[in-house]
Amino acid sequence: MELISHLGIGLEAVLTWQNLGYCFLGVLLGTLIGVLPGLGPVATIAMLLPVTYGLPPLSALIMLAGIYYGAQYGGSTTAILVNLPGESSSVVTCLDGYAMARQGRAGVALGIAALGSFFAGTVATLVIAAAALPLAEFALKFGPAEYFSLMLLGLIAAVVLAQGDVFKAIAMVVAGLILGLVGTDVSSGAERFTFGMPELADGISFVVLSMGLFGIAEIMINLERGSGRDVFSTRIGSLLPKREDLRQSVKPILRGTALGSLLGILPGGGAVLSSFSAYTLEKRIARDPSRFGKGAIEGVAGPEAANNAGAQTSFIPLLVMGLPSNAVMALMVGAMMIHGIVPGPQVMEERPALFWGLIVSMWIGNLFLVLLNMPLIGLWARLLKVPYRLLYPVILLFCCVGVYSINNSAFDVGLTLFFGMLGYLFVKLNCEPAPLLLGFVLGPMMEENLRRAMLLARGNALVFFERPISLTLLIASALLLCVLAWPKARKARDLAFQEN
Amino acid sequence: MSLSFLKHRDVAAGLLFLLTGVVVAAGACQYPLGSAMRMGAGYFPLLLGGFLAILGAAVLLRAFFSRQKHLVERLMLKPMLLIGAGVLAFAGLLGSIGLAAASFLLIALSGLAHQESRMRELLPLGLAMALFGAGVFVWGLGLPLPLLPA
Structure with a gap:
C-alpha cells in the first residue's frame, strides 16, 4: 500500500495545470521533431533541452520525459510511413510496419503501435514505482568498487549492442572515455587536454557532442545518400484495429511489455535491445514465421510495446543509482544537473514530490501520446511529405540555436561542427558513434570511483574481486565478452542487426 | 612507398585510434601520475591512451591480414x-x-x-x-x- 501512497504524492505534484501543460507540450514537440526523418530521441532531446532551462525542476523533467516518449513514437511513425527509422529502436518496426502500409493498412499499424505503447508504458510505470524502493535500498550497499564494476558492465553491454566490429566498438568506448577527461580534473584541479582554451575548462558539453555526432553528421549522411524517401501516398486508413487485429496483437503486446520492462533495466539496455529481442521472439514462436516482413501485425505490436517499456524502465538505473544506461538517460542526467539535482538513491528521500511526480508523469505522458497521435496522425504524415532539401536547413538551424543558447557561446557551435565532421568520418570508417557517447558520459564517474576504490583499498586492485557484488558484476562482464568472442553467438548478433 | 593502403577502411580506423591513443598517453605523462593508491591527474588518461593505442594496433594488424579490403567511401x-x-x-x-x-x-x-x-x-x-x-x-x-x- 506504500506504492499507492507514493503514487499519490506523485499525482498531487503533477496534477497542476502548469505541469500537465508542459507534459502535453513536451509530447507534442517531441513527436513533431521525432517525426522528421533522421532525428532520433537523442538529437530531439538535445535540441529541445534549452527550452526547459527556465522551468521549475519538476516541470522541466516532466517536459523532457514527454519529449522522449514523443520522439520515440514519432520515430515509429516515420518507420511505418516511409520505411526510414529515425533511430535504431524503430529499425524492426520498419520491417512489418512498412509492409502493412504498402498493403493500405498504415492506419492499423500506427494504431496498434500507439495502443501497444500505451499499455507497455502503463505497466512499465508500475514496474518503476514498485522496483524503485527495494532497488534503491540495494544500491545503498554499493561502494566505489561496485559502481566501477557496474559501469564496466554497462560499457561492455553497449559494445555487444553496437553494430559491426567488436574491436572498433571497444575503441569507440575508450575514445568516449578519453573525451570525457577534457576539462578540469575534479580531484586535483589540473586542466587536462584543454589545449589552453578557457572554453574547454568545464569540459565538452554533452549537448555539443551529441548534436554533432547525431545531428550534423546525420544531415551530411542523408545529403549524400539522397532522399530516396517515398511517402506512402494512399490513404492511411482507419486507425482503429479490427477485432481480428486486436486478437492477434494482445499476446505479442504482453510478451513485448514483459521483455522490454526487464531488458530496459539492464545497464546498456533500453529501447534498442528490447525491440530487437521482441521481434526475434515473435518471429521464433510464430506458427508461420514466413509472414514476418510481409506485414505481420505481431511484428509491429511486440517490438513497439517492448521499446516503449524498455525506454521507460531504463529510467530505473538513473533514478535509483544515478547511472545513465544509454545516451538518452545521459541527457537526462545533464538536465537534472542543470536544475541542481544530483541523480542517485538520495533523490527519493530528499525530494519525494519530484521523484514520484516524475514517475507519475511518465504515465500521463503516455496517455497524452495516445490522445494526441490518434487525431494528429494525418498532420504528421503531411509533414513527412516536405522535401528534405527544405527540411534539413531548418533542422540545422534548430541545432545551432539550441547549442548556442546553452552558454551563449559561438565556440560551442564551432565545436559541434567539429564533432559533426568527426561523426561523418566515423560513419565512413564504419565505427558506430553510440558507444562513444556512453563512454563519454560514464568517463568522469568511472575515474572518480576508480580513484576512491583504490584509495580505500590502499592501492590494492584485488578489491574489485574481493567484494561479492563487484565480483558478480565483473563475472557478468567477462561472460558478455566471452559471448562476443564466441563465433556462433557473434553470427547471431550480426544476423539480428541485418534483419532489415 | 605508395600511400594507397591508407584508403582501406580498417587501416584508416586503426591508425586513427593508434595515433590518438599515443598522443593521449603522451599528453597524460605531462600531468602528475601519482600512485595506484593516490592517482594523479595523469593516471587514468595514461591507462586509457595506452589501451586505445593497443586497440588501434589490433584493428590495424587485423586489417593487414584480412582478405576483405573495404575501401573508405569518398567523402563528399x-x-x-x-x-x-x-x-x-x-x-x-x-x-x-x-x-x-x-x-x-x-x-x-x-x-x-x-x-x-x-x-x-x-x-x-x-x-x-x-x-x-x-x-x-x-x-x-x-x-x-x-x-x-x-
Whole structure:
C-alpha cells in the first residue's frame, strides 16, 4: 500500500495545470521533431533541452520525459510511413510496419503501435514505482568498487549492442572515455587536454557532442545518400484495429511489455535491445514465421510495446543509482544537473514530490501520446511529405540555436561542427558513434570511483574481486565478452542487426 | 612507398585510434601520475591512451591480414564545406548581426548543399525562418539572443 501512497504524492505534484501543460507540450514537440526523418530521441532531446532551462525542476523533467516518449513514437511513425527509422529502436518496426502500409493498412499499424505503447508504458510505470524502493535500498550497499564494476558492465553491454566490429566498438568506448577527461580534473584541479582554451575548462558539453555526432553528421549522411524517401501516398486508413487485429496483437503486446520492462533495466539496455529481442521472439514462436516482413501485425505490436517499456524502465538505473544506461538517460542526467539535482538513491528521500511526480508523469505522458497521435496522425504524415532539401536547413538551424543558447557561446557551435565532421568520418570508417557517447558520459564517474576504490583499498586492485557484488558484476562482464568472442553467438548478433 | 593502403577502411580506423591513443598517453605523462593508491591527474588518461593505442594496433594488424579490403567511401566535400560555412557564419556573426540575419545566412548557405537546391526556394525559407526564430526563440521562449544587428 506504500506504492499507492507514493503514487499519490506523485499525482498531487503533477496534477497542476502548469505541469500537465508542459507534459502535453513536451509530447507534442517531441513527436513533431521525432517525426522528421533522421532525428532520433537523442538529437530531439538535445535540441529541445534549452527550452526547459527556465522551468521549475519538476516541470522541466516532466517536459523532457514527454519529449522522449514523443520522439520515440514519432520515430515509429516515420518507420511505418516511409520505411526510414529515425533511430535504431524503430529499425524492426520498419520491417512489418512498412509492409502493412504498402498493403493500405498504415492506419492499423500506427494504431496498434500507439495502443501497444500505451499499455507497455502503463505497466512499465508500475514496474518503476514498485522496483524503485527495494532497488534503491540495494544500491545503498554499493561502494566505489561496485559502481566501477557496474559501469564496466554497462560499457561492455553497449559494445555487444553496437553494430559491426567488436574491436572498433571497444575503441569507440575508450575514445568516449578519453573525451570525457577534457576539462578540469575534479580531484586535483589540473586542466587536462584543454589545449589552453578557457572554453574547454568545464569540459565538452554533452549537448555539443551529441548534436554533432547525431545531428550534423546525420544531415551530411542523408545529403549524400539522397532522399530516396517515398511517402506512402494512399490513404492511411482507419486507425482503429479490427477485432481480428486486436486478437492477434494482445499476446505479442504482453510478451513485448514483459521483455522490454526487464531488458530496459539492464545497464546498456533500453529501447534498442528490447525491440530487437521482441521481434526475434515473435518471429521464433510464430506458427508461420514466413509472414514476418510481409506485414505481420505481431511484428509491429511486440517490438513497439517492448521499446516503449524498455525506454521507460531504463529510467530505473538513473533514478535509483544515478547511472545513465544509454545516451538518452545521459541527457537526462545533464538536465537534472542543470536544475541542481544530483541523480542517485538520495533523490527519493530528499525530494519525494519530484521523484514520484516524475514517475507519475511518465504515465500521463503516455496517455497524452495516445490522445494526441490518434487525431494528429494525418498532420504528421503531411509533414513527412516536405522535401528534405527544405527540411534539413531548418533542422540545422534548430541545432545551432539550441547549442548556442546553452552558454551563449559561438565556440560551442564551432565545436559541434567539429564533432559533426568527426561523426561523418566515423560513419565512413564504419565505427558506430553510440558507444562513444556512453563512454563519454560514464568517463568522469568511472575515474572518480576508480580513484576512491583504490584509495580505500590502499592501492590494492584485488578489491574489485574481493567484494561479492563487484565480483558478480565483473563475472557478468567477462561472460558478455566471452559471448562476443564466441563465433556462433557473434553470427547471431550480426544476423539480428541485418534483419532489415 | 605508395600511400594507397591508407584508403582501406580498417587501416584508416586503426591508425586513427593508434595515433590518438599515443598522443593521449603522451599528453597524460605531462600531468602528475601519482600512485595506484593516490592517482594523479595523469593516471587514468595514461591507462586509457595506452589501451586505445593497443586497440588501434589490433584493428590495424587485423586489417593487414584480412582478405576483405573495404575501401573508405569518398567523402563528399561540397556538403561538408557548405554546411561548415553556414554553421560558422551563424556562430561567428550571431553576436554582431543578430539572430534574424544569422538564421537567414545559415539557411541560404547550408541549403545549397543539397543536389536539388534552388535559390528561389531557399530565400523565402530563410526569410520565414528568420521571422520564426525571432517569434519562437526570442519572444516565445525568451532565450537571451540578440535579435537585430547591434
